[in-house]
Amino acid sequence: MDVATIGFLACAAVIILLAIRVPIAFAIGGVAVVALFFFFAMRTGTFVPDRALLRTTSVAFSSSFDLIHSYNLSMIPLFIALGQVAYKAGITTEIYEAARIWLVKLPGGVAIASIAGCGGFSAISGSSIACASTMGKICTPEMLRLNYDDRLATASVAAGGTLGSLIPPSILFIIYAIFTETSIGQLFLAGFLPGLISLLGYALVVYIWVRRSPSLAPLSGETYSRQEKFRALLGAWPAFLLFLIVVGGIYGGVFTATEAAALSLMFATVLGFARGRIKIGDVLPMIREVGVTTGGIFFIAACAKIFVSLIALTGLSTNLVTMLGEANIGPWGFMLMVCVIYLVLGMFLDPVGIMVLTLPLMIPMVESFGFDLIWFGVIIVKLLEIGLITPPVGLNVFVLAAAIDGQVPIGKIFSGIWRFLVSDLIVLILLVLIPGISLLLPMSM
Amino acid sequence: MFKRIEFTLDTLGAIAVVLLCTLIVVSVFCREVLGFGVPDSIIMVRELMVPAILFPLSSATSRRAHVSIEVIANHFPAALNRWIAVLAALIGLIIVVTLLNSGWAQFTKNWANGAHYGGDFNLPKWPSRAVFVIAFFFVTLRLLQTLWVDLVAAFTGQPAPATL
Numbered sequence: 001m002d003v004a005t006i007g008f009l010a011c012a013a014v015i016i017l018l019a020i021r022v023p024i025a026f027a028i029g030g031v032a033v034v035a036l037f038f039f040f041a042m043r044t045g046t047f048v049p050d051r052a053l054l055r056t057t058s059v060a061f062s063s064s065f066d067l068i069h070s071y072n073l074s075m076i077p078l079f080i081a082l083g084q085v086a087y088k089a090g091i092t093t094e095i096y097e098a099a100r101i102w103l104v105k106l107p108g109g110v111a112i113a114s115i116a117g118c119g120g121f122s123a124i125s126g127s128s129i130a131c132a133s134t135m136g137k138i139c140t141p142e143m144l145r146l147n148y149d150d151r152l153a154t155a156s157v158a159a160g161g162t163l164g165s166l167i168p169p170s171i172l173f174i175i176y177a178i179f180t181e182t183s184i185g186q187l188f189l190a191g192f193l194p195g196l197i198s199l200l201g202y203a204l205v206v207y208i209w210v211r212r213s214p215s216l217a218p219l220s221g222e223t224y225s226r227q228e229k230f231r232a233l234l235g236a237w238p239a240f241l242l243f244l245i246v247v248g249g250i251y252g253g254v255f256t257a258t259e260a261a262a263l264s265l266m267f268a269t270v271l272g273f274a275r276g277r278i279k280i281g282d283v284l285p286m287i288r289e290v291g292v293t294t295g296g297i298f299f300i301a302a303c304a305k306i307f308v309s310l311i312a313l314t315g316l317s318t319n320l321v322t323m324l325g326e327a328n329i330g331p332w333g334f335m336l337m338v339c340v341i342y343l344v345l346g347m348f349l350d351p352v353g354i355m356v357l358t359l360p361l362m363i364p365m366v367e368s369f370g371f372d373l374i375w376f377g378v379i380i381v382k383l384l385e386i387g388l389i390t391p392p393v394g395l396n397v398f399v400l401a402a403a404i405d406g407q408v409p410i411g412k413i414f415s416g417i418w419r420f421l422v423s424d425l426i427v428l429i430l431l432v433l434i435p436g437i438s439l440l441l442p443m444s445m
Numbered sequence: 446m447f448k449r450i451e452f453t454l455d456t457l458g459a460i461a462v463v464l465l466c467t468l469i470v471v472s473v474f475c476r477e478v479l480g481f482g483v484p485d486s487i488i489m490v491r492e493l494m495v496p497a498i499l500f501p502l503s504s505a506t507s508r509r510a511h512v513s514i515e516v517i518a519n520h521f522p523a524a525l526n527r528w529i530a531v532l533a534a535l536i537g538l539i540i541v542v543t544l545l546n547s548g549w550a551q552f553t554k555n556w557a558n559g560a561h562y563g564g565d566f567n568l569p570k571w572p573s574r575a576v577f578v579i580a581f582f583f584v585t586l587r588l589l590q591t592l593w594v595d596l597v598a599a600f601t602g603q604p605a606p607a608t609l
Binding site (some may be wrong): 017018019020021022023024025026027029030031032033034056057058060061064065068069070071073074077078081254255258259262263265266283284287288290291292294295296298299300303306348349350352353392393 | 455456458459460462463465466467469470472473477487490491492493494495497498499500501502504505508510511512513514515516517518521526529532533536537539540543544546547548550551573574577
């Protein structure tokens with residue numbers, strides 16, 4: 001058996017195991033270890049298991065340990081913890097309140113405020129799922145109380161939650177950076193404008209939807225003076241400051257992304273203490289939960305790193321690049337293929353799983369077409385975001401339904417989602433056709 | 446017993462996160478305000494990452510919190526899914542035992558030759574390897590328990606418990 005066949009068989013085995021509900025980390029890691037063993041054992045033409053065992057364990061250790069033993073990646077637990085602490089410290093609620101007071105008079109104002117709140121939360125936390133879950137607890141019950149249509153009250157937050165992956169900081173960008181060896185800071189900056197455009201697109205969807213059917217979002221009788229509006233805006237200062245630390249610090253070259261994560265977390269925690277919303281005894285239980293989430297993400301990534309070693313050793317990606325060259329599909333044909341693959345995978349798989357499974361094979365092909373990896377990263381994250389709200393597995397929809405204790409059925413949430421998907425597809429086309437949207441900020445660094 | 450150990454591991458992991466956050470903040474403060482850096486802070490953060498990430502894995506395993514894809518398997522008969530759970534635990538054991546074995550080899554090697562990082566403190570390399578081994582030892586034990594519970598469920602036709 002030649003080495004490329006081992007690589008192809010390993011990929012096929014992973015796909016089958018994933019389909020039958022074997023956990024992603026186990027499927028990728030288990031198959032990678034077995035395939036590496038056969039690769040090393042049969043390398044010289046004769047089967048030598050002793051030497052193969054040593055080599056396999058050595059590759060498995062170095063691939064996984066190097067990933068975990070990383071200074072830069074310490075920002076992942078820090079940003080996930082920041083989301084939790086910001087919620088406990090009341091920072092998240094203040095963002096939403098400020099947006100609500102300013103936008104309440106617009107058609108569907110509270111839904112637009114919820115999307116803006118999601119944007120604000122995304123700017124201090126890196127996870128779409130955390131965003132949908134946290135904002136779902138704050139915004140959706142409020143909209144339902146105001147007699148907003150169930151579909152609008154839920155779909156706007158589920159879609160808004162996806163901003164968590166695009167607006168910096170973003171866990172997906174960090175994982176993308178690991179597998180492509182690109183700059184995390186540049187990726188963060190590249191995601192900012194596309195995130196903002198996505199946010200405006202969602203707000204426009206709500207505006208048009210409610211303008212056409214005003215009964216979906218009864219206008220609130222609440223009125224606020226200019227003074228109250230500015231007071232609400234000033235009340236959200238911690239969120240602005242956190243955003244300034246993360247984006248301003250990286251853009252200005254004052255901090256690295258890791259340092260920005262640590263400073264933001266420390267600031268949010270101290271603020272929580274000062275406000276009496278977080279007690280010393282709350283810190284460890286909060287971070288313990290963060291540990292379980294982070295450990296799961298890293299275990300998948302560590303197993304994927306072992307799989308990447310297998311892909312590199314078997315030369316599978318080189319074979320794919322050759323096949324792609326022979327197929328003569330051209331760069332735009334390739335981009336179309338990428339979009340279709342990620343949109344389909346997004347319907348069934350979680351974003352981290354898709355990324356770690358596909359990037360090792362995809363990146364050599366992307367490089368062969370000479371595409372900018374930062375721009376490609378933004379496209380991939382946008383595609384993964386879309387996957388978070390597409391049926392049947394749209395994770396954000398399920399997370400939101402759980403956050404509001406199933407008050408609105410899953411099917412009803414999905415029925416409101418398609419309008420936001422249209423907006424997402426338009427934004428995606430813009431991002432593909434105009435790379436400058438993504439590259440403007442990183443290029444100006 | 447297991448629960449208490451996992452609670453301790455989770456707490457140690459959380460402490461590691463708090464420590465690495467504090468270390469980075471102090472390091473930035475010293476660099477920007479006092480004009481000097483904390484020696485070996487990058488090495489110490491990297492060492493703290495190992496318990497921060499790996500210690501909670503045993504808990505995640507006991508909660509069956511590893512991410513998987515449900516869409517297709519949801520249409521399978523319950524009996525088949527119980528056997529798939531057994532297969533999943535077996536495949537999990539392949540990777541976890543490999544990591545445990547390789548971690549142990551690295552730990553003993555670093556312990557024996559007194560390997561250390563460069564830098565001001567010459568910090569030894571073995572503690573993070575020891576943490577790696579401890580973490581995967583408990584994940585292995587949890588997976589063995591999972592395998593046993595799922596095997597019993599598959600043979601008896603009874604649903605396996607959602608958490609251990």
